[in-house]
Amino acid sequence: MFMKFFRQLKYIIPSENSCYNRWVSTTVQKDASQLPEKRKTIETDKLVDAKKVKLETKSPKNKKPNLTDEKYDETSYYFENGLRKVYPYFFTFTTFTKGRWVGEKILDVFAREFRAHPAEEYQRSIETGKLTVNYEKVPSDYRLKHNDLLSNVVHRHEVPVSLQSIAIVHMDEDIVVVNKPASIPVHPCGRYRHNTVVFILAKSHNLKNLRTIHRLDRLTSGLLIFGRTSTKARELEQQIRNRQVQKEYVCRVEGRFPDGIIECNEPIQVVSYKIGVCRVSPNGKDCKTTFQRISEVGDCSIVLCKPLTGRMHQIRVHLQYLGYPIVNDPLYNHEVFGPLKGRGGDIGGKSDDQLINNLIKIHNAENWLGMEEGGILPIANPIKCEVKNSRENESLTEIEAQQTKLKSTVDSITDVGHEEPIDPFDPTKTTFDPFCHECKVNYRDPNAKDLIMYLHAWKYKVNNLYKVSGL
Numbered sequence: 001m002f003m004k005f006f007r008q009l010k011y012i013i014p015s016e017n018s019c020y021n022r023w024v025s026t027t028v029q030k031d032a033s034q035l036p037e038k039r040k041t042i043e044t045d046k047l048v049d050a051k052k053v054k055l056e057t058k059s060p061k062n063k064k065p066n067l068t069d070e071k072y073d074e075t076s077y078y079f080e081n082g083l084r085k086v087y088p089y090f091f092t093f094t095t096f097t098k099g100r101w102v103g104e105k106i107l108d109v110f111a112r113e114f115r116a117h118p119a120e121e122y123q124r125s126i127e128t129g130k131l132t133v134n135y136e137k138v139p140s141d142y143r144l145k146h147n148d149l150l151s152n153v154v155h156r157h158e159v160p161v162s163l164q165s166i167a168i169v170h171m172d173e174d175i176v177v178v179n180k181p182a183s184i185p186v187h188p189c190g191r192y193r194h195n196t197v198v199f200i201l202a203k204s205h206n207l208k209n210l211r212t213i214h215r216l217d218r219l220t221s222g223l224l225i226f227g228r229t230s231t232k233a234r235e236l237e238q239q240i241r242n243r244q245v246q247k248e249y250v251c252r253v254e255g256r257f258p259d260g261i262i263e264c265n266e267p268i269q270v271v272s273y274k275i276g277v278c279r280v281s282p283n284g285k286d287c288k289t290t291f292q293r294i295s296e297v298g299d300c301s302i303v304l305c306k307p308l309t310g311r312m313h314q315i316r317v318h319l320q321y322l323g324y325p326i327v328n329d330p331l332y333n334h335e336v337f338g339p340l341k342g343r344g345g346d347i348g349g350k351s352d353d354q355l356i357n358n359l360i361k362i363h364n365a366e367n368w369l370g371m372e373e374g375g376i377l378p379i380a381n382p383i384k385c386e387v388k389n390s391r392e393n394e395s396l397t398e399i400e401a402q403q404t405k406l407k408s409t410v411d412s413i414t415d416v417g418h419e420e421p422i423d424p425f426d427p428t429k430t431t432f433d434p435f436c437h438e439c440k441v442n443y444r445d446p447n448a449k450d451l452i453m454y455l456h457a458w459k460y461k462v463n464n465l466y467k468v469s470g471l
Helices: 002-012 106-113 119-128 197-205 230-241 314-322 352-363 365-369 392-413
Strands: 077-080 083-086 089-096 131-133 149-156 167-171 175-180 221-227 245-254 261-264 268-272 277-280 289-297 300-307 455-462 466-469
Touching: 106 119, 106 131, 119 131, 119 149, 175 197, 221 230, 230 245, 245 314, 261 314, 268 314, 268 352, 277 314, 277 352, 289 314, 300 314
Parallel strands: 221 455
Antiparallel strands: 077 083, 089 149, 131 149, 167 175, 175 221, 245 300, 245 455, 261 289, 268 277, 289 300, 455 466
């Protein structure tokens, strides 16, 4: 059904804007003004001697490439049941003590702030010296101080993602443009590290030290631009920050979307950064999105979305507010937001704290993907949205021709034009930690519906000079 959705767009979007014309014209005029350089980050590798494990800070603001081959080689991929999986591996999480933690006991902080593991596991880690402060073993009642460096060696299990390859749409000496499949995060976060676009491109395509310019939600597919040089990355990032980049998305929503161009100016507030959820609120930041129905598919509508600001989950939250949520959005098309599922800002009279507590039950990776030994809150009810009279057989030849042409272009300017090997599970590569909770849990593989959301980043334009489009 997902492929039919995209094939149908070839016939409902004018040919001059065809998603298959992956045309890139790099005629951006460089801004002569000097941009302020970003704050230099601390290289934590210099803080430890050669005998100690190399540590890596988790600062999300550090966009400078600092990954080494040693970190890429922590583990490897295998492919099973149509999924890309990662062999479990040992990893050292590090973080500096936050202001609100100062004076609290280390065990209390980890039990409250890092809920991926039970408090008993953190107690054991402290007692065995796996969880340290400034590389020194401490008792579980140690009270944290300013600038304490906390490190915790864990046996890490990553969540499977789609086996679909990351297609390279365009590459030159300055940028790389890829088509990100749904289910794969852009960069390391939460339960994902090697199963991210940044790591997959580095490990499987030898595209290392890419600069992250912008992001897409994990379940959002579509075009993603990386910088290959710091100069170009800063230039494009500044243009995005200054709202000079025009973005266009396509999505499938419930119901028949209204005629004409619909504008939503409702402010959006982040309810919780920790679990990543937003809602419309008068206390939120200014926000603007325009929508236009471009087709109907069964009981659903195909909608063109143009976010004019860049708030978290902006398109998804505005569609929820308008009462036309994305059909398979597992978060914003859910009755956890009340009987109306957030339409018109109605979340069933819940406070933000109540909403957060309810969302925690479904927002973590285990529950969203499901566990054999536990329950799962239902994802939004499926809507029948079959594509009728689609000419998919007729379009296959053209699609293959475009892909062949694109691959030839990429091969001619890089050394990454190759198919990624499909490696099956190798029991000799796996590891086991007798104290690891996840080693004792049998997770079920996610279904296809768990890995897809019908929201696709389709086109970017910069001052009508630089254009990237594709599906």
